[in-house]
Amino acid sequence: MEQRWTKDNLTSLQSNILAEEQKHPGATGEFSWILSAISLATKAIGNKVRCARIEDVIGDIEETNVQGETQQKLDVIANELILRCLGDRENIGILASEENETPMFLRKRADGGRYAVLFDPLDGSSNIDVSVGVGTIFSVLRLPDGGSREEAILQPGNQQVAAGYVLYGSSTVLVLTTGNGVDMFVLDQSIGSFVLVEKGLKIPTGNNAYSINEAYTNQFSDDIKSYLNWAHENDYSSRYIGSMVADVHRVLLKGGVFIYPPTKDKPEGKLRLMYEANPMAMIVEQAGGKSTAYNTPVLEIHPKGLHQRTSVILGSVDQVDAVVDFLS
Numbered sequence: 485m486e487q488r489w490t491k492d493n494l495t496s497l498q499s500n501i502l503a504e505e506q507k508h509p510g511a512t513g514e515f516s517w518i519l520s521a522i523s524l525a526t527k528a529i530g531n532k533v534r535c536a537r538i539e540d541v542i543g544d545i546e547e548t549n550v551q552g553e554t555q556q557k558l559d560v561i562a563n564e565l566i567l568r569c570l571g572d573r574e575n576i577g578i579l580a581s582e583e584n585e586t587p588m589f590l591r592k593r594a595d596g597g598r599y600a601v602l603f604d605p606l607d608g609s610s611n612i613d614v615s616v617g618v619g620t621i622f623s624v625l626r627l628p629d630g631g632s633r634e635e636a637i638l639q640p641g642n643q644q645v646a647a648g649y650v651l652y653g654s655s656t657v658l659v660l661t662t663g664n665g666v667d668m669f670v671l672d673q674s675i676g677s678f679v680l681v682e683k684g685l686k687i688p689t690g691n692n693a694y695s696i697n698e699a700y701t702n703q704f705s706d707d708i709k710s711y712l713n714w715a716h717e718n719d720y721s722s723r724y725i726g727s728m729v730a731d732v733h734r735v736l737l738k739g740g741v742f743i744y745p746p747t748k749d750k751p752e753g754k755l756r757l758m759y760e761a762n763p764m765a766m767i768v769e770q771a772g773g774k775s776t777a778y779n780t781p782v783l784e785i786h787p788k789g790l791h792q793r794t795s796v797i798l799g800s801v802d803q804v805d806a807v808v809d810f811l812s
């Protein structure tokens with residue numbers, strides 16, 4: 485008999501994944517191997533984030549990553565922890581990270597490397613030093629038979645088999661979709677497990693709130709400026725943390741819209757398509773929300789490169805539509 489989840493059940497991430505897999509005849513269980521490695525890695529990263537000032541791992545390392553952005557000590561530590569925890573999972577063929585210029589080819593498809601995991605090891609890293617919420621974002625793709633290894637991961641976001649993030653905030657929260665709705669888990673420090681707190685999460689509507697770095701207004705296109713003027717006249721509220729994970733998490737739970745539009749300095753937008761925008765867009769859409777990169781839905785963009793940037797508008801359907809109405 486199928487076990488039904490209620491708020492009274494104590495269900496771990498691991499048991500939830502196994503229960504989900506049992507619903508699919510022929511499931512090999514290999515997916516749970518990937519997610520258990522992500523769970524282990526993010527618990528270790530969360531631990532480092534919480535002890536950052538005690539262990540003196542705040543600040544930068546005077547080097548830049550492939551994006552030309554200064555790497556924080558914790559960016560590097562988080563990246564290494566993910567590589568250590570996921571590197572030996574036999575079903576992962578490719579690992580790709582914001583912090584590494586090229587993907588790491590671990591094993592061939594013929595040798596069992598059926599999946600690629602793409603990740604932003606530490607998102608919002610400029611917020612670490614001030615103890616503001618930061619996170620890890622990940623996207624899982626199935627690798628095709630044949631084709632060149634470089635091209636294997638350049639799949640549009642609608643091909644993702646799973647996506648999620650972990651927010652290291654006042655609690656450590658893991659949000660996950662495997663294409664069948666969105667589940668939310670909170671790390672219970674006392675038992676060391678992510679515990680299911682919400683199944684089938686739905687993003688609310690009716691919250692007039694936007695999340696955008698409004699200091700760049702002079703660099704925005706006229707349509708975004710017009711939207712903001714309209715929002716100012718319609719009693720909107722503004723919330724912007726500067727960590728995509730934290731901003732999107734708030735939008736997922738409270739409703740509203742997150743916007744990172746093109747700017748004069750960054751005409752493509754700032755956020756990375758494959759390991760920031762795509763996983764967040766999949767989560768938001770699986771929760772009944774909407775996402776777009778101006779004229780193209782985020783999840784339909786065919787990536788040309790691992791570190792490609794995009795503009796992003798995502799959140800509650802009503803709030804995204806209110807922005808889209810202003811786009812020419």
Ligand code: AHG
Pocket residue numbers: 553582604606607608609610697726727728729754
């Ligand atoms: P990362 O720390 O992984 O480089 O990402 C930072 C990103 C994202 O978290 C956030 O939404 C955005 O940068 C904020 O950018 P601005 O400071 O330009 O607003």
Ligand code: MN
Pocket residue numbers: 604606607608728760
């Ligand atoms: Mn990021």
Ligand code: MN
Pocket residue numbers: 559582604605606607608609
């Ligand atoms: Mn990052």
